Amino acid sequence: MDRRDFLRCMCYGGVATFANPVVHFAQVPERGRFVFVLLRGGFDGLAAIVPFGDAGYQSIRGSMAFESSKLTALTDGFGLAPGLAPLRAFWDRDELVALHALAIPYRTRSHFDGQAVLETGLSGPDGSADGWLNRLLQVMEGQRSGIAVAAGMPRSMTGPHPVATWSPAQLGMVEDSYLDRLHLLYRSDPTLYNRFEAAVAQREITSDMGATGSAGAARARAGVEPILRAAARFLRQPDGPNIAAVEFSGWDTHANQGMEGGPLDRLLGQLAQGLTVFRDEMGDVWSQTTVVAMTEFGRTARPNGTRGTDHGTAGAGFILGPNVARSALVTDWPGLRDSQLFDNRDLRPTLDTRAVLKGVIAGTFDLTHAQAERVFPNSSDAPGRYDLMA
Numbered sequence: 001m002d003r004r005d006f007l008r009c010m011c012y013g014g015v016a017t018f019a020n021p022v023v024h025f026a027q028v029p030e031r032g033r034f035v036f037v038l039l040r041g042g043f044d045g046l047a048a049i050v051p052f053g054d055a056g057y058q059s060i061r062g063s064m065a066f067e068s069s070k071l072t073a074l075t076d077g078f079g080l081a082p083g084l085a086p087l088r089a090f091w092d093r094d095e096l097v098a099l100h101a102l103a104i105p106y107r108t109r110s111h112f113d114g115q116a117v118l119e120t121g122l123s124g125p126d127g128s129a130d131g132w133l134n135r136l137l138q139v140m141e142g143q144r145s146g147i148a149v150a151a152g153m154p155r156s157m158t159g160p161h162p163v164a165t166w167s168p169a170q171l172g173m174v175e176d177s178y179l180d181r182l183h184l185l186y187r188s189d190p191t192l193y194n195r196f197e198a199a200v201a202q203r204e205i206t207s208d209m210g211a212t213g214s215a216g217a218a219r220a221r222a223g224v225e226p227i228l229r230a231a232a233r234f235l236r237q238p239d240g241p242n243i244a245a246v247e248f249s250g251w252d253t254h255a256n257q258g259m260e261g262g263p264l265d266r267l268l269g270q271l272a273q274g275l276t277v278f279r280d281e282m283g284d285v286w287s288q289t290t291v292v293a294m295t296e297f298g299r300t301a302r303p304n305g306t307r308g309t310d311h312g313t314a315g316a317g318f319i320l321g322p323n324v325a326r327s328a329l330v331t332d333w334p335g336l337r338d339s340q341l342f343d344n345r346d347l348r349p350t351l352d353t354r355a356v357l358k359g360v361i362a363g364t365f366d367l368t369h370a371q372a373e374r375v376f377p378n379s380s381d382a383p384g385r386y387d388l389m390a
Contacts, residue, residue, distance in 0.1 A: 031142075032323070032364040033235045033285060035244045035278075036133060036156060037228075037293040039271070040115065041251030044299040044309050045316030046347060048084060048268055049098050049329070053077015056336035064303045070260050074098060078329050082260045083269030086276050090320055091327045097319040097388055099356060100331035103297065103349030105382060109311035111252070114296030119155040121354060121376045132375055133245055134159025136361055139371045146243035149231045154245045164241070166230065224248055224274035232281030235289070242365075251295060255306035275320060290321035290364045290389070294353060300345050301336055313346035317353075319360060325390045330356075352382035363389020 051057050052068040054077065071079030072088045078098070080087055090096035104117040106124050116125040121132030133156040137146050148157045148165045157163045231244045250267060257264045271293070279286050298315025314334075334340050334348035342348040358372040362384065372384055 031140075031144075031242060031288075031366070033240070033242060033244075033282075033289040034136075034361065034364050035231060035235070035246060035289070035291045037271075037291060038115075038118070038154065038156065038245070038247040039251050039293060039295040040247055040249045041111065041253075041295070042114065042297045042299060042311055043251035043267075043295045043315065044253060044257065044264060045100060045102070045295075045314070046299070046301060047257065047264055047309075048081050049074075049100050049316045050079050050081060051077060051100070051333070051336065052079055054333070054336045056338075056340070060301050060336050060338075062303060064257070064259065064307065064309075066259065075329050081265055081268050083265040083267070084272045086269075086272040087318070087320075089276070090279075093322070094327045095320055095322050095324060096327045097324050098329045099317040099319065099351060100329065101314045101334055101347055101350040102294070102317050102331075102353060102356070103314040103351070104353050105379075107313065109297070111296060111311075116155065118294060118296050118353060121156075121357070121379075123378060123381075128377075130159035131156035132357070133157050133243055134161050134163065135375045136365075137161040137163070137243060139367070139374050140242070140365055144243075145241045146245070147231075147234055147241045148245045149227055149234070150245065150247050154247055157245045166234065168226065168230065224270040225277050228274040228278040229281050232278045236282050236285040240285075253299070253308050254304065254310060255308040257303075257308045279320075287322055290319065290323055290360055292357065292360055293318045293320075298347055301341055301347055302345065313342050314349035314351075315347070317356070319356070319388060323363060323390050325388060330385070330388065352379075354379045355382040355385045356388065358382075358384030359386045359388045362386055 046061070050066050050071055052066060052071060058065045066081070068079065070082055072085045073079045074091060078100070087096055104114060106113065106117045108114050108125070113125040119131050120128050121135070122128055131154065133146060137144055138159070138161050146157060146161070146163045148154050148163060150165065151167050153163070153165055227246060231246055234240050235244055248271070253264050259265065275291065278291070282289055294317040295315055298312040299309035300312045304310050330351065332350035334350050336347070338344065340348060354376045358376055358379070361367060361375060362369065362372045363386070369384060369386070373379065
């Protein structure tokens with residue numbers, strides 16, 4: 001690879017590793033790959049996995065209730081929103097678990113607290129600086145590594161185990177003479193040079209992703225599909241990382257949430273398309289891969305006065321990959337009649353995020369139940385769902 005070309009467009013293909021010490025990835029032999037997709041903002045689970053068969057659905061959603069003919073039916077009166085229709089292909093291959101009435105263990109309507117609980121894996125927003133993905137790296141045996149494909153280091157990845165980052169940020173062009181001096185500067189310091197080499201390796205992996213340096217291209221690279229494509233290109237390498245954290249914002253739909261083809265449905269469509277591209281980019285490594293997509297909380301069951309939904313409690317999520325036990329809707333469905341709601345406004349939570357995540361990581365990495373419990377300490381009130389994975 002031409003180093004001068006790399007330096008000339010430094011960071012538009014990703015060079016965020018300068019803040020982190022990981023230089024080379026080293027996978028756990030014969031082990032899987034795991035991707036945690038955090039949808040920041042609290043997406044509306046009732047508009048994603050639609051309970052059209054629930055007797056209270058039409059009345060509580062009113063004009064924001066989907067017609068069943070617009071949905072991609074799954075099972076038992078539940079269907080995917082129009083934008084999520086591409087996920088039916090995963091379902092048909094026994095590669096999709098849809099999760100509903102899912103929630104963190106802490107009842108909050110604060111984005112900050114909700115994301116803190118989901119990312120630390122604790123029962124409340126305080127108590128640990130470590131993220132649960134970093135603790136997962138700590139308990140896994142053998143060589144292992146992780147990468148955050150995001151603008152910064154997600155809290156889920158923070159902790160003592162070193163983790164790399166990659167971001168498609170566009171930082172512009174510099175003159176050749178400056179690039180030459182910068183290169184010499186890095187070579188004079190072994191620590192900086194190792195990190196520099198890591199960035200070079202990252203740039204090589206993503207060098208053909210269509211970067212042109214234009215503002216429009218920079219915005220395109222920040223979308224769901226390009227980020228998931230980049231994550232796949234790291235994970236599929238023979239010495240690629242075991243774990244990746246990816247995040248997308250924009251799910252806080254207080255107003256004009258829309259229906260088929262509306263703002264939320266378009267976002268869901270981008271997510272579904274991105275996950276499809278990710279699967280295709282993984283190639284043969286897809287057979288070892290599991291993806292989980294979650295959000296910090298759901299939305300209110302009743303729409304508000306601005307054709308949106310406010311911060312709620314239980315919501316929905318997804319597990320994707322060929323190692324799920326089978327395609328299924330996993331929920332202890334609480335119902336949507338007034339008497340069945342939480343706080344008279346939200347879908348009642350019946351499935352704990354920690355129970356799901358313990359089952360998924362144990363199945364993906366062949367962890368013991370004790371190891372999974374160490375990743376989610378003090379979670380005996382949420383027994384692991386070890387039945388979710390084959």
